[in-house]
Amino acid sequence: MLNIGIIGYGVRIDMLMDDLFALPYDVRIKAITDTNHERVRALMKKDGSKETMHQMEIDKIDGLMRKCEMNPDAITFYTDADEMLDKEQLDGVIVGTNCTTHANFAKKVLNRNLPLFLEKPVATSMEDLRILAECEATATAPTVVSFPLRVSPLVQEVKRILDTDIIGKVEHVQAFNDVTYGFVYFHDWYRNESVSNGLFLQKATHDIDIINYLLGEQPIKVCAMKSKQIFKGDMPAGLRCSQCERWETCMESTYNIINVRNDTPRSDYCSFAVDTGNEDSGSMIVKYESGMHVMYSQNFFARKGAGRRGARLYGYKGTVEFDFLTSEIKVFDHMSDKVTTVCLNDQNSHHGGGDRVLMRNFVHLMQGRTTESVASLKDGIRSTLVCMQAKASSESEQFYPVTL
Template sequence: MKIGVIGYGNRISGVIRHVQKHASDCQVAAIVDVNPEKRQKVKQENADVRTFETPEEMLNEIQLDGIMIGTRCSLHTPMALKVLSSGLPLFLEKPVATTLQDVQLLKEGYEASGNRKVVVSFPLRVTSLVQLVKEIVDSGKIGTVEHVQAVNNVPYGHVYFQGWYRDENETGGLFLQKATHDFDYINYVLGTKPQNVAAMISKQIFKGTKPAGLKCIECDEKQTCPESKAFGKDDKAYCSFAVDTGNEDSGSALIRYESGMHVSYSQNFFARKKAAARGARFLGYKGTIDFDFYTGQVKVFMHHSTRIETYEFGGDEGHFGGDSVLAKNFIELMQGGTDSISTLDDGLQSALLCLKAKQSALTGTFQQVSFE
């Protein structure tokens, strides 16, 4: 099977490795990338790979079995719109859109194309932990879920302030970068849709008066600053306390669902080391399910007895094992079997919720989570 790649970055390269572990006959046959140096490097490493400047050229000149999009975030929607009409299976990185205009355009293009062979990169929903949580919820053991408390304390938050992710024009903000995963697995477990959202963001730590464009290695405080990357291999890291850091460093959202129940979600980007946490509590009248990706534990607390059930999972391979599952699903789509387990409908719903949360935070208003 031959794969075409649009935007050959580190993230999509990792997913491709998972694809090739499952099917060694899957080969990257063509690459589209705006960076001529990257195209040249690809040709030097593998002469059999054809390189193109545009998706149109690739689609017209080579027969492929699937396309994978790994561009920077702002290009996900326009690139996906170019591919959907081809009918080819598509692996699309998240977020699927970074603006309300793009999410509407992508929805319309998706519906017009009739192409349902799309896998969106939402690996958390297919992890063993979340699959177990959904199994327990669906069994009725804890009753109907009437409240969810979710958290994501990111221990590698410097990524969003010291590299290209600090450019909010590219990322769309950190709800779209991180919460999009969490909102998706919550929607998946609940099996229902959000109706309204109220959100708030803060920027309390990663701000300052250092000059724009300053790199850690150039800073006169690099010896003492705890965020300095000058001693590592990365000499391209930017200052976290400059005037151009971009991005909030914490955010929270309250989301009301169709039944009237609500979800509280909070994310933080200056927690470090053992303060890391990512997971949720799903509360019903009969019991509570508590899980955390970092500990690999799922606990079920029964409310009307002293029973506590504990499940433990090992391993940590690519988004807690989810990348491998999505890679296998994409292969199966290219082979003509099965359905997507992480659809573009899911991607659109999560992106819309993130964008409405951002709009709520900027305007101080409740936002309705609906397409135009």
């Protein structure tokens, strides 16, 4: 029996537990450190009951009310991570706290030589990145960073195609993420930019990691630009849609998101309040060591059929294009009219099947069946550094090196 400890149990970790307990391994959650034990117990029970947004901020999320495969009554709860790590005999630890504390807790776990699963982004400041770089250089225990998209069947097939040299060496990339659920970043806790540190860090980390993985090259320089054109306004700070007289006419109210747009909000803070942070679109250009460059753009007010997430990778002999929303890959032959389309399903798992791959790898590392992480701490640091420097560039209109 493998005993896992969790530091910070929220909606994201709860999703990962679905995939962990769908695997045929003898694993249990032995202990949890969290500041709100009742919220954790409610998440784990998934009894179909509806909590109010003011209590849980997950009203109407029917899709998250799933069958429980964990018994919170058999778990030891802590409020102090050091106490849990000192008292419990654990085989591995999952860190899913707020992003600003990832590096701090990661260091505590790695200093105890325990395998670590770390949520992304791995850090929100250069100081924390340097702490993690020191850990990466000295730690003997492995880390799996929460980068499920790189190990999804879709990206793995793209990697296989690139490795066959069908299109030749990749010499240019155009990547895109038009986020159909972008309202989440202005309704939910993400809207506090002092915590989220902007949407390059919160969202582009996945996409830049995929590109880094597919290219196998080191990013060396970045420039970026961001805009806030839609989600801004003069509504009072702290206003909730449930308290606003415009709830019926505002298309970003939780009422209209649920009942008119048929989407699923996680909170109901006003997207047009004076305290709503984050850009609503952003673009970066990243230069790589071979001299090639990548163009990446993300948008948070595209909706419905306008959504897409993927990239075009160009070689001299051909182009490969993939999109997570269609689960399709297209290979364009530059020397003929041939176009090959590959269709994959989503593997019935979160993040196109990637979460289950991460959980399997984490279990194998705890078991000692492998020593190789499919998404290492070095990968997490590299992607986060690109995104941090992109944010800095977008605020100074200068190029920034991708170095610590």
